[in-house]
Structures are given as structure tokens and as C-alpha cells.
Amino acid sequence: MATKSPNVNLVNLSKADYRGAPTTLCQGCGHNSITSQLITACYELSLTPEDIVKFSGIGCSSKAPTYFLDRAFGFNGLHGRMPSLATGTMFADTTLTGIGMSGDGDSASIGMGQFKHVMRRNLPLVYIIANNGVYGLTKGQFSATAEEGLALKGQGQNQYMPIDIVWEAVISNATFVARSFAGDPKQVRELLKAALNHRGIAVLDIISPCVTFNNQDDSHHSYAWGREHEVALHDLSYVPVAEEIMVDYEDGEAKEVTMHDGSRIMLRKVDNDYDPTDRSSILCMLEDANRRQELLTGLIYIDTNQESLFDLYNLPDEPLNRLTPDRIRPSRESLDEINALMF
Amino acid sequence: MSTDPSQTSNRTFVQPVVNEFSITVGTENGSGSQTSNVTLLRAFFKMGIPISGKNLFPSNIQGLPTWYTIRVNKDGYIARSETTEIVIAMNPKTFARDLALVEPGGVFFYADDVKQPINRDDITVYPMPVKKLSKESDAPSNLRSYVANFVYVGVLAQMLDIDADKIYQALDFHFKGKQKPIDLNFNIVKSAMVWAAENLEKTDPYRVVPMDATSGHIMTSGNTAGALGSIYGGVQFTGWYPITPATGVAEAISQYSPKLRKDPETGKHTFAVVQAEDELAAVGMAIGAGWGGLRSMTSTSGPGISLMTEYVSLAYFAEIPVVIWNVQRMGPSTGLPTRTSQGDINLSYFLGQGDTKHVVLLPGSANECFRFGWEAFDLAEQFQTPVLVLSDLDLGMNQWMTPPFEYPDKPIDRGKVLWEDDLDKLEDWGRYLDIDGDSIPYRTVPGNRHPKSGYFTRGTGHDDYANYSEEPDQWEKNMDRLNRKFELARAAIPDAEITSVEGAKVGLIAFGSTDPAIREAQDHMRADGFEVDYLRLRALPVNDTVREFIRTHERVYVIEMNRDGQLHQILTVEVPDCAMSLISIPHNDGLPMTAAWIENAILNKERN
Incomplete structure (x- = not known):
């Protein structure tokens, strides 16, 4: 390995190479914190920006891809329809790493259909939902993840039951489901690293407070509430293939999940015996946490064995978008055979 | 194999009418009559007689009345005919209506188990022992109602002089050489021919005589042709959602691609097809793939086009190539989903919000569906814009005699796409920068690893380098460029x-x-x-x-x-x-x- 300066990573890039345009979101917005952890995660994993492609829908969250990875391709699509866009593009070059940035309005309302269908297809994509319970860009309406009874200025009281993104993801057969809190940057970063190495859909429901419209202390999407009620399932760290596990865990203290590329997620138990590969226990656990008004965070579910969307297709090793014209137009002779069949 | 089951012929012709009449078959939807009708159609075609077949069917899987019309015409006129000289009545529910359809001097064949009054003396009437012959056949009881439809094929063959050999060939094609169903159906055709020869005296003038007017033609539907054209155009991604009458396009792509688009060296597929959850997603996928540098398409009908509108607008504005087949059906929402129309031309041409207008290809035959299948991709990529292909239910779903598909006479034109080497050579590049002065910028696609290749695509205003911009001048300049691009397309699209x-x-x-x-x-x-x-x-x-x-x-x-x-x-x-x-x-x-x-x-x- 070439000697590297302390300010560059394994691919010889500095952290600045992972930045984007200056944010135009409100100061203190949880989304900025997510963006910043994403930049750090990509830098620390030594990913090449050109190997990444960004997608988003519409909303404050979906503006965020402008603020990271300037050198990567990005597509800010339609409201609720980021998943379909990403699905099509990722077929063009399956060696790319996809990052989809969405919000609770984008994914849990207008985009619920595409959200659930991209789960069942297991598209390799890091699907981040910056979840603040409120429509920010249109100035503070309730979103579908807002808790029942939430009172917002000018909106009255929310009468409806909320949608739980994690729950929806699990029952739609997502293969990597996590919940985190923008106020817990280390966990966000480690989860992002793991998600970036998951071969399949990786949903991160990140409670990301809206400082302008929904950050009152009793709101379930506020910093204060998050800090007060967060219960981390485990102390989580992502260990790349090349790295040794530096921390010594005592027997039975940590659970290890091996990713498809041989990298590992180390989950050090905090105060329970949770197994994130056991689907059947998830719903009970979430239900219990809800009843106790806990913001349960961490890696909630992972399945590293399920085939990804691209495993289901007999695609060439070379990216489809690099195939030369002669490889995509059948021969003249074959058309004679086709004509003979047309009767 | 004996294809002439009867030597008996007892015929007293009035002035014969040869190879010039229409047949209407009235059956029940879901009864399996489509196979019999297409068999008849193919038999005429194989006899060298110009024909057209039109399925006039209800929006229903089983039970509602359905009609199939076949026009036999020595002069090669294959449009629908308003008159029908021969009617075959299999459906008691429409018996009276079917009887009234027959032109004076025409012929009425009916299933003799239907006991309804026949009160016309200006036509020839022939009963057909449909129940009896299908019961006597070797068909298992669960298939009897299907083979019953081959009784009228046999009776008609005998009475019109249709070559039984050609019927056999048609069955052989339909059942892909599977001997059991071929025999099952052909046996009942033969027994119906024998029965007709022995029991019916021909008193009507209609008959067919072999010609040589279909050689050099093929039979296909516009949907199959469009799909094959797309495959020869190098389609790499198809996102679709089922909708009558467009479903056949994507289904034919799925059917033919595995053979035609298997890489000979690696055995890998050079295409992907995804059935989406709705049209919103189908077009989203197709546009994502188009942006990713794939030849990409979707196929739908009017209601689906409505749902695709927002993404198509974005693709127009963001300059993303994609091909959209609109196989038109009648009316808004459900409308008459199994009836044909050209009611979407305005919708398709101006599809979108803001200032949008699109290149719309208008195939006029199944053969042209093939041609526009591949040509649409060249235009979409050349002009970096959505291209719509406007077909309709009649063209798309019915079988047409049409000239054979011709191999594309132009090489694939991927338009202005830059890869790593190209970017090395360019001093200044911006996604929307008009370098050549022809209003068409150069594009890069994800997967290009050049550090200068990436850019951010958005629906918001942008400058020549794809940076966010709300500058009034910038907005107008960009819209004017899009307009000039459209003007340029006038000379590149298929001429009238x-x-x-x-x-x-x-x-x-x-x-x-x-x-x-x-x-x-x-x-x-x-x-x-x-x-x-x-x-x-x-x-x-x-x-x-x-x-x-x-x-x-x-x-x-x-x-x-x-x-x-x-x-x-x-x-x-x-x-x-x-x-x-x-x-x-x-x-x-x-x-x-x-x-x-x-x-x-x-x-x-x-x-x-």
C-alpha cells in the first residue's frame, strides 16, 4: 500500500472530496447531521464517489443529495417515486452503489406503494428516510408518521394513527431494516457503513428533527424526546473486511453478523438479548417499545442470504450501459427465422 | 393423414361469389373460440387469399357475448367490412341479433341445440350439430366446450371449400407442433366436414379458391411487431404494468428476448424486464434506466399514460431518452377498454405540465410497428427526449397480414454520450451546454468513472452545467433550446x-x-x-x-x-x-x- 497522508483515505481522497454544495436546509436540521455522517461513512469506507449514484424524491430530505458527494451522479426525481427511478438506473450498471434519500412524507404517504415494492424486489440500495413527522417544505403539515395527538402550530391536533416505517419495511420483506436518531451520530454512521455494504435493500428510518416545525419537547420527532427516549438495542460497529476487530468482546457479549463480502457488523448487547436475524420476534419487540414510549434504535432486522434483485436476472458481468451496439441488436439471420414464425 | 374427408359433393351454385365476403362468428367470451377463429384466418392466409381478422370482444373473461369478424378479400382490402355475408351463431344470447346481421342473400350457420325462431327467407340457413359432434369426439368432457368451436371450422371448411391441409397447418402452428391437441381439434374438423358433406346441400354462392396474394407476407399483431422491433432496436430495459390493449407488447418482449438477446459468448441476457407495481413506477423505472444509459421503454394505454404524465414531463425537461408505447383504447378511465380509438393523439403530443411537446410516431401497419419499434430508440437518444409511439387496440391486438419485418437499414445511433476517454479530450463540458450549436448537449451516464462525469439531474431550474438556478434568463434560454431541439426533430422523424x-x-x-x-x-x-x-x-x-x-x-x-x-x-x-x-x-x-x-x-x- 502506498504511503498515505493522514488526511486522505485508502483511495487517496480527502473528506472534502465527499462533500457537496453548502446546505440550504435550516440550521440544526437533523438532515444535515445525517448528511454529515454519510460523508464520513463514505470517506472512512474509502468509497470512490464515482462508484456511487444518488437518488431522491421531493421534500426537505430529498434536497439533501445536493449536499453530499458532489462528484457522484444524482437524480432528484418525483415525489414518492425515487424507488422506481433507482430501480431503472441501477440496472444500467449493477456495480454502482445506490443511495436513496427520502423522507416520511415522500415514502410513507405519496410513495408508500413504491416504498413497499422496492422492498419486495430487494433492490441493492441504501434507502434513507429522514423522518421528522412533518411536511417541512410546505410549512408544517402533519405527515403520516406523526404520532396521534401531536399538536402543531396552525394544524390543530393529529387525529390519525401513525405509520411505522420500520414495521412496514419488515412486513414487506426488506432485508436490512434499521432505526436511528440524528442525535446519535455514531450509530447513524455505523449503520450507514453496514447499509452501504448490504447486498439488497437497506432501510434506515432515521428520526431527524425538524427544528422549524416539529421540535417541541413532547413531539416524538424532536431532539429532546429522542434523547430522552432512545433505547439502543446494541452498541453497533461496522468492521470492514480488511480490518481486525480491535475491541475484545467477552463471550456472549457481542453478536456478529457477517455481510456478503465478508465484512462484519458487531452488535454489543446493551440490555437485552435481541437477535436481528429473527423476523418473528420483531413485531412483538416493536409493539412493546411503542407501549413503553421508547425510541428503539439499532439494526432491527438483517438477512444476508436473500437474493438481491440483480441475482434474479441473468445479466452480463459488464454493465449493460457499456454494451456496444453490435451486442444489443440481434443478427440479420435471426430476423429471417422470426419472419418464418409469423403466421 | 387424409385431408379430404369426403368425396361427396352435391352442389348447385347460383352465381358464385369467390374470395370476397365477410364472416362474423358470435360466441361467448372465454369459450375458446379465439383458437378456432385464428385457425380459420390462418387457413385462408395459407390458401393465398388476403384476409383480416378482428376480435370484437367485451371487457370480460368469461360469459359475455363476443364476435370475431374475418374479411376475405381477393383485392387485398383488409379493413373491417360493415356488412357480413356469413354469420356463425354459437351463442343463444345473441342468436336473434346475429341472425339479423346477415346480408340478404347471405348465409347463417347455427348450433342446432339453440332452439330459436329463424324468420328470414332471404338467406341460406345451415344447422350444425355442435353438441352431438363434440360429444362423439374423443375430447375429454372438460375440453368439449372448447372443441365444439372446431365444429364450425369443419362445417365452414366443407361448405366454403377451405383446404383442410391448411387448417392442419394452422393448428400445427397454433399448438407449436404438439400432436395431441392438434389431433384432437383436427379430428373434430374432419368429422364436421364429413357430416356437412353428407347432410348439407350447398345452396349459397360463397366459396374460396386458392390464390397467390399472400406470399411475401407474414401474419402478426402490432403488439408483437412493436416488441420485436424494440428488441432489434436494442431495448435493454422494459418497465411495464398490465393494461389492455398494451399488455401484449411487454409480454412479447419477455417472450422473444431470452432467445434473441442472449449474448452468444457469455449466454447472459442483454436486457431486463420488470413488471412494475403501477404505471407511475413503470415509467419511473424506464426513465431511471434511460438516464442510466440504457435503451429503455414502457408500454401502456391511455389511463396509464395519464399516470405517467408527471415523469414524462420531468424527462422532457431533464432531457432523458425513453420510448413510450401508447396502444390506445376507447375513452377515459375504464371507458371501453376492449374497443379501439385514436383519442389520445392530443394527450400524447402535448403530454406533461409546463411547456411540453413530444415526437410521436404513428405506425400504420404491423410492419411499421416493427420499424418504429427500433427507430423510436434512435430518435429518443439522438434528441435526448421521450418519444411516444401511438398504436391502437385494432392494430396492436388483432392479427394482420403485413410485409415481412425488414432488418434495420440504419446502424444504432446512441446519440451524444460521453465516456471517460471522451471527457479527457473535452476542455469544457456541461450537461446542458450546447457545444455543437445544434441545441443538443452531450450527456454522461452513471457508471462513467471520470471525476468530471457526474452531475445532478433535477426538475428545478438549472444552468448549462446542471447547477440549480432560478435565474429568469437561464430558464427561458433553456426552454428555447428545448424548442429548437424539437424543431430540429421535424426533419429527422419518419416522413409522411x-x-x-x-x-x-x-x-x-x-x-x-x-x-x-x-x-x-x-x-x-x-x-x-x-x-x-x-x-x-x-x-x-x-x-x-x-x-x-x-x-x-x-x-x-x-x-x-x-x-x-x-x-x-x-x-x-x-x-x-x-x-x-x-x-x-x-x-x-x-x-x-x-x-x-x-x-x-x-x-x-x-x-x-
Whole structure:
């Protein structure tokens, strides 16, 4: 390995190479914190920006891809329809790493259909939902993840039951489901690293407070509430293939999940015996946490064995978008055979 | 194999009518009659006689009445005929109506288990022992109702002189050489032929005689043709959602691609097809793939087009190539989902919010569906924009005799795409920078690893380098460039096809599936001493050929299958100096247009 300066990573890039345009979101917005952890995660994993492609829908969250990875391709699509866009593009070059940035309005309302269908297809994509319970860009309406009874200025009281993104993801057969809190940057970063190495859909429901419209202390999407009620399932760290596990865990203290590329997620138990590969226990656990008004965070579910969307297709090793014209137009002779069949 | 089950023939012909009549078969939807009808159609075709077949079916899987019409025509007229000389009545529910359909002097075949009054003495009536023969056949009881439909194939074969060998060939094709179903059905055809020879005395004039008018033709549907054209155009991604009458396009892509698009060296597929959760996702995937540098398409019908509108607008504005097939059906929402129409031409041409307009290809035959299948990709990528292909239910779902598919006569044109080496050579590049001065910028696609290749695509305003911009000048400049690109497309899209005659002062303009009816009407009117020229529009926007045609005729009738004369509206706007000479003749009742209707409508206008 070439000697590297302390300010560059394994691919010889500095952290600045992972930045984007200056944010135009409100100061203190949880989304900025997510963006910043994403930049750090990509830098620390030594990913090449050109190997990444960004997608988003519409909303404050979906503006965020402008603020990271300037050198990567990005597509800010339609409201609720980021998943379909990403699905099509990722077929063009399956060696790319996809990052989809969405919000609770984008994914849990207008985009619920595409959200659930991209789960069942297991598209390799890091699907981040910056979840603040409120429509920010249109100035503070309730979103579908807002808790029942939430009172917002000018909106009255929310009468409806909320949608739980994690729950929806699990029952739609997502293969990597996590919940985190923008106020817990280390966990966000480690989860992002793991998600970036998951071969399949990786949903991160990140409670990301809206400082302008929904950050009152009793709101379930506020910093204060998050800090007060967060219960981390485990102390989580992502260990790349090349790295040794530096921390010594005592027997039975940590659970290890091996990713498809041989990298590992180390989950050090905090105060329970949770197994994130056991689907059947998830719903009970979430239900219990809800009843106790806990913001349960961490890696909630992972399945590293399920085939990804691209495993289901007999695609060439070379990216489809690099195939030369002669490889995509059948021969003249074959058309004679086709004509003979047309009767 | 004996294909002549009977030597007996007891025939007293009046003046024979040879190879010139229409057959209507009335059955129940879901009864399996489609196989019998297509078998008849193919047998005529194999006898060398020009034919067309049209399935006039309800929106239903089982139980509702359905009709199939076959026109046999020695002169090659394959439009729907308004009259039917031969009717086959299999459905008790429509018996009286079917009986009334028969032209005077025509023939009525009916299943003899239907006991209903037959009160016409101006036609020939033949009973058919459908139940009896299907019961006596070797068909298992669960298949009897299906094979029953082959009783009328056999009776008709005997009475019209259809070559039983050709029926066998048609069955062999339909069942892909599987001997059991071929024999099962052919046996009942033979027994029906024997029964008819022994029990029916032919007193009607209709018969067929082999010709040589179909050689050099194939039989296919527009949907299959469009799918194959797309495959030869190198389609790499298809995102779709089921909808009648467009489903056949994507299904045929799935059916034919694994063989045609398997890489000979690696055995890998050079394409992908995804059935989406709805049309919103189907077009989203297709546009994502188009942005990713794949030849990408979707296929749908009017209701699906409505759902795709927002993404198509974005693709137009963000300059993303994608091909969208709109196989039109009748009406909004459900409308008449199994009936044909040309009611989406305005919708397709202007699809989108903001200032949007699109290249729309208008195939007029199954053969042209193939051609436009591949050509659409070249145009979409050359101009970096959505291209719509406007077919319809009649063209898409029915079987047509059509010239064989021709191998693309142009190499694949991927348009202006830059890869790593290209970027190395370019000093200045911006996604929307008009480097060549032709309004078409260069694009890069994800997967390009050059550090300068990446850019951010958005629906918001942008400058030449794809940076966010709300500058008024910038916005307008970009929209003007998009407009110039569209103007440039006028000269690149398929030119109109003109059939002209000496000295005609009146012109006809039409497009799409009405072509056979227009040609027939043109011939009829000529025979009556009224000469008209005919321009078949093959694409929008209009070009100089179209303008010139309109300018050089005193009157131009614009014939189309919709209520409001949508093409007439477009032409009025695009050729405003001749607006007064354009006369709209729209008609849409869900059935394919006929020559008789066109002739009548034109002559009515001419008299006034």
C-alpha cells in the first residue's frame, strides 16, 4: 500500500472530496447531521464517489443529495417515486452503489406503494428516510408518521394513527431494516457503513428533527424526546473486511453478523438479548417499545442470504450501459427465422 | 393423414361469389373460440387469399357475448367490412341479433341445440350439430366446450371449400407442433366436414379458391411487431404494468428476448424486464434506466399514460431518452377498454405540465410497428427526449397480414454520450451546454468513472452545467433550446407517405390503423370518378411534406377515430395559413373504421 497522508483515505481522497454544495436546509436540521455522517461513512469506507449514484424524491430530505458527494451522479426525481427511478438506473450498471434519500412524507404517504415494492424486489440500495413527522417544505403539515395527538402550530391536533416505517419495511420483506436518531451520530454512521455494504435493500428510518416545525419537547420527532427516549438495542460497529476487530468482546457479549463480502457488523448487547436475524420476534419487540414510549434504535432486522434483485436476472458481468451496439441488436439471420414464425 | 374427408359433393351454385365476403362468428367470451377463429384466418392466409381478422370482444373473461369478424378479400382490402355475408351463431344470447346481421342473400350457420325462431327467407340457413359432434369426439368432457368451436371450422371448411391441409397447418402452428391437441381439434374438423358433406346441400354462392396474394407476407399483431422491433432496436430495459390493449407488447418482449438477446459468448441476457407495481413506477423505472444509459421503454394505454404524465414531463425537461408505447383504447378511465380509438393523439403530443411537446410516431401497419419499434430508440437518444409511439387496440391486438419485418437499414445511433476517454479530450463540458450549436448537449451516464462525469439531474431550474438556478434568463434560454431541439426533430422523424393521383384537388390525411379503410375508400371513390390524394401521417410534429400537401389541395379531409378531430386541431395550429381548407371527419364508436363510412362521410361533405 502506498504511503498515505493522514488526511486522505485508502483511495487517496480527502473528506472534502465527499462533500457537496453548502446546505440550504435550516440550521440544526437533523438532515444535515445525517448528511454529515454519510460523508464520513463514505470517506472512512474509502468509497470512490464515482462508484456511487444518488437518488431522491421531493421534500426537505430529498434536497439533501445536493449536499453530499458532489462528484457522484444524482437524480432528484418525483415525489414518492425515487424507488422506481433507482430501480431503472441501477440496472444500467449493477456495480454502482445506490443511495436513496427520502423522507416520511415522500415514502410513507405519496410513495408508500413504491416504498413497499422496492422492498419486495430487494433492490441493492441504501434507502434513507429522514423522518421528522412533518411536511417541512410546505410549512408544517402533519405527515403520516406523526404520532396521534401531536399538536402543531396552525394544524390543530393529529387525529390519525401513525405509520411505522420500520414495521412496514419488515412486513414487506426488506432485508436490512434499521432505526436511528440524528442525535446519535455514531450509530447513524455505523449503520450507514453496514447499509452501504448490504447486498439488497437497506432501510434506515432515521428520526431527524425538524427544528422549524416539529421540535417541541413532547413531539416524538424532536431532539429532546429522542434523547430522552432512545433505547439502543446494541452498541453497533461496522468492521470492514480488511480490518481486525480491535475491541475484545467477552463471550456472549457481542453478536456478529457477517455481510456478503465478508465484512462484519458487531452488535454489543446493551440490555437485552435481541437477535436481528429473527423476523418473528420483531413485531412483538416493536409493539412493546411503542407501549413503553421508547425510541428503539439499532439494526432491527438483517438477512444476508436473500437474493438481491440483480441475482434474479441473468445479466452480463459488464454493465449493460457499456454494451456496444453490435451486442444489443440481434443478427440479420435471426430476423429471417422470426419472419418464418409469423403466421 | 387424409385431408379430404369426403368425396361427396352435391352442389348447385347460383352465381358464385369467390374470395370476397365477410364472416362474423358470435360466441361467448372465454369459450375458446379465439383458437378456432385464428385457425380459420390462418387457413385462408395459407390458401393465398388476403384476409383480416378482428376480435370484437367485451371487457370480460368469461360469459359475455363476443364476435370475431374475418374479411376475405381477393383485392387485398383488409379493413373491417360493415356488412357480413356469413354469420356463425354459437351463442343463444345473441342468436336473434346475429341472425339479423346477415346480408340478404347471405348465409347463417347455427348450433342446432339453440332452439330459436329463424324468420328470414332471404338467406341460406345451415344447422350444425355442435353438441352431438363434440360429444362423439374423443375430447375429454372438460375440453368439449372448447372443441365444439372446431365444429364450425369443419362445417365452414366443407361448405366454403377451405383446404383442410391448411387448417392442419394452422393448428400445427397454433399448438407449436404438439400432436395431441392438434389431433384432437383436427379430428373434430374432419368429422364436421364429413357430416356437412353428407347432410348439407350447398345452396349459397360463397366459396374460396386458392390464390397467390399472400406470399411475401407474414401474419402478426402490432403488439408483437412493436416488441420485436424494440428488441432489434436494442431495448435493454422494459418497465411495464398490465393494461389492455398494451399488455401484449411487454409480454412479447419477455417472450422473444431470452432467445434473441442472449449474448452468444457469455449466454447472459442483454436486457431486463420488470413488471412494475403501477404505471407511475413503470415509467419511473424506464426513465431511471434511460438516464442510466440504457435503451429503455414502457408500454401502456391511455389511463396509464395519464399516470405517467408527471415523469414524462420531468424527462422532457431533464432531457432523458425513453420510448413510450401508447396502444390506445376507447375513452377515459375504464371507458371501453376492449374497443379501439385514436383519442389520445392530443394527450400524447402535448403530454406533461409546463411547456411540453413530444415526437410521436404513428405506425400504420404491423410492419411499421416493427420499424418504429427500433427507430423510436434512435430518435429518443439522438434528441435526448421521450418519444411516444401511438398504436391502437385494432392494430396492436388483432392479427394482420403485413410485409415481412425488414432488418434495420440504419446502424444504432446512441446519440451524444460521453465516456471517460471522451471527457479527457473535452476542455469544457456541461450537461446542458450546447457545444455543437445544434441545441443538443452531450450527456454522461452513471457508471462513467471520470471525476468530471457526474452531475445532478433535477426538475428545478438549472444552468448549462446542471447547477440549480432560478435565474429568469437561464430558464427561458433553456426552454428555447428545448424548442429548437424539437424543431430540429421535424426533419429527422419518419416522413409522411403520399398516395397521389393525377389531377386530384381534394386530399385526405389520416394516420395509424385506419390506413386500409382509407385506401379502400380512395379506390372506391376513384371508381366513382372522384379522385382524392391521400397523405398518411407517420409522425408528429408535422414537416414540410405535410404543409405542402395541405397547401396544394383545395380541401383536405382529416379522418380520425375520435370525437373532437384532434389531429385536425393540431394541423390547424401547425399550418395556420391553410386552416380553412382543413375539414375534420372524426368518428369513433369503438369499432375499426370502414371504407364505406369514410366514403359516405366525404361524399356528404362534398355535396354540401
